[in-house]
Amino acid sequence: MMSFIKIEDLKVHYPIRSGFLNRVTDYVYAVDGISLEFERGKTYGLVGESGSGKSTIGKSIIGLEKITSGKIFYEGKDVSSEARNRRSEYRRNVQMIFQDAMSSFNPKRRIKDVLAEPMRNFENLTPEEETKRCIELLEIVGLTEDALNKYPHEFSGGQRQRIGVARAVAINPLLVIADEPVSALDLSVQAQVLNFMKRIQDEYNISYLFISHDLGVVRHMCDEIAIMYRGRFTEYGANKDIYQNPQHIYTRRLLSAIPEIDPDNREKNKENRIRVEKEYQENAAKYFTEEGRVYDLKPISDTHKVALDTIEPVVERGAV
Numbered sequence: 159m160m161s162f163i164k165i166e167d168l169k170v171h172y173p174i175r176s177g178f179l180n181r182v183t184d185y186v187y188a189v190d191g192i193s194l195e196f197e198r199g200k201t202y203g204l205v206g207e208s209g210s211g212k213s214t215i216g217k218s219i220i221g222l223e224k225i226t227s228g229k230i231f232y233e234g235k236d237v238s239s240e241a242r243n244r245r246s247e248y249r250r251n252v253q254m255i256f257q258d259a260m261s262s263f264n265p266k267r268r269i270k271d272v273l274a275e276p277m278r279n280f281e282n283l284t285p286e287e288e289t290k291r292c293i294e295l296l297e298i299v300g301l302t303e304d305a306l307n308k309y310p311h312e313f314s315g316g317q318r319q320r321i322g323v324a325r326a327v328a329i330n331p332l333l334v335i336a337d338e339p340v341s342a343l344d345l346s347v348q349a350q351v352l353n354f355m356k357r358i359q360d361e362y363n364i365s366y367l368f369i370s371h372d373l374g375v376v377r378h379m380c381d382e383i384a385i386m387y388r389g390r391f392t393e394y395g396a397n398k399d400i401y402q403n404p405q406h407i408y409t410r411r412l413l414s415a416i417p418e419i420d421p422d423n424r425e426k427n428k429e430n431r432i433r434v435e436k437e438y439q440e441n442a443a444k445y446f447t448e449e450g451r452v453y454d455l456k457p458i459s460d461t462h463k464v465a466l467d468t469i470e471p472v473v474e475r476g477a478v
């Protein structure tokens with residue numbers, strides 16, 4: 159299948175300023191050379207600990223963050239500079255769901271206006287058509303028409319997140335970036351929101367870039383998964399490969415840290431964790447540079463899966 163969006167060697171380096179003259183003294187290599195392709199109807203997971211650069215990737219794709227270098231292609235066309243233009247064709251097709259819909263919605267606007275905003279920006283609908291579409295969207299995410307005239311604070315966290323999902327798909331985009339869409343919700347509500355996301359995906363053939371630090375949720379949602387560490391992918395592959403046959407020591411370490419629910423397996427799990435941690439401590443030098451950054455990874459197959467023997471030390475760092 160052909161990809162419709164292609165990210166090529168994306169870098170976002172933030173300058174760190176210090177001293178009396180406020181000079182740039184160093185950079186945060188928030189995103190440090192990642193490549194990714196999106197196909198229709200698939201879910202791509204970005205996992206990694208806090209600060210690994212997940213949100214920065216999402217924000218760069220949707221044009222909220224200025225990219226330092228690299229390119230974004232949409233249907234084969236270089237849109238790297240268009241990504242920041244909120245009215246561009248590319249931006250119409252890329253929407254976002256934030257972690258906390260409450261803070262991303264204007265509290266003084268009714269749900270109808272929240273939902274209709276993307277339609278007003280990109281489509282010429284009559285007021286009747288607009289209302290009809292809003293009601294349809296609410297129904298898809300399990301809410302009723304009477305929500306239209308209410309304000310964001312009148313809804314629970316889960317309901318607001320569902321409204322966020324409805325808003326993101328209001329104009330039928332190709333890609334929705336979901337940055338920790340359920341992390342702020344109770345477990346039972348999480349499942350509900352995730353199920354709505356899946357249903358909408360089936361209905362509209364949407365692709366998701368699903369950003370999360372929760373490996374359980376990612377396993378449930380994603381077809382392909384990238385494991386991030388300090389701005390780079392340590393490993394990228396199909397869900398099954400990542401969970402059943404992780405190649406990189408960092409991936410194995412992350413997976414071994416998932417709490418074991420089944421009491422029968424708890425002891426085995428603990429032993430595994432100790433073994434992986436020992437392996438990690440002994441071998442980290444092979445996989446990370448002295449500054450703790452990941453060595454360059456060479457894609458070896460269609461799914462870009464990383465094999466350890468292809469990891470080579472980086473000789474020269476590409477600074478900004």
Ligand SMILES: Nc1ncnc2c1ncn2[C@@H]1O[C@H](COP(=O)(O)OP(=O)(O)OP(=O)(O)O)[C@@H](O)[C@H]1O
Nearest residue numbers: 172186188206207208209210211212213214215371
């Ligand atoms: N505007 C900024 N200026 C300077 N540094 C920044 C800026 N935004 C992010 N960073 C830094 O870039 C790195 C990556 O941040 P990012 O938010 O992308 O990580 P993340 O993996 O999404 O983490 P989290 O899960 O905590 O959201 C972090 O070290 C962060 O401190």
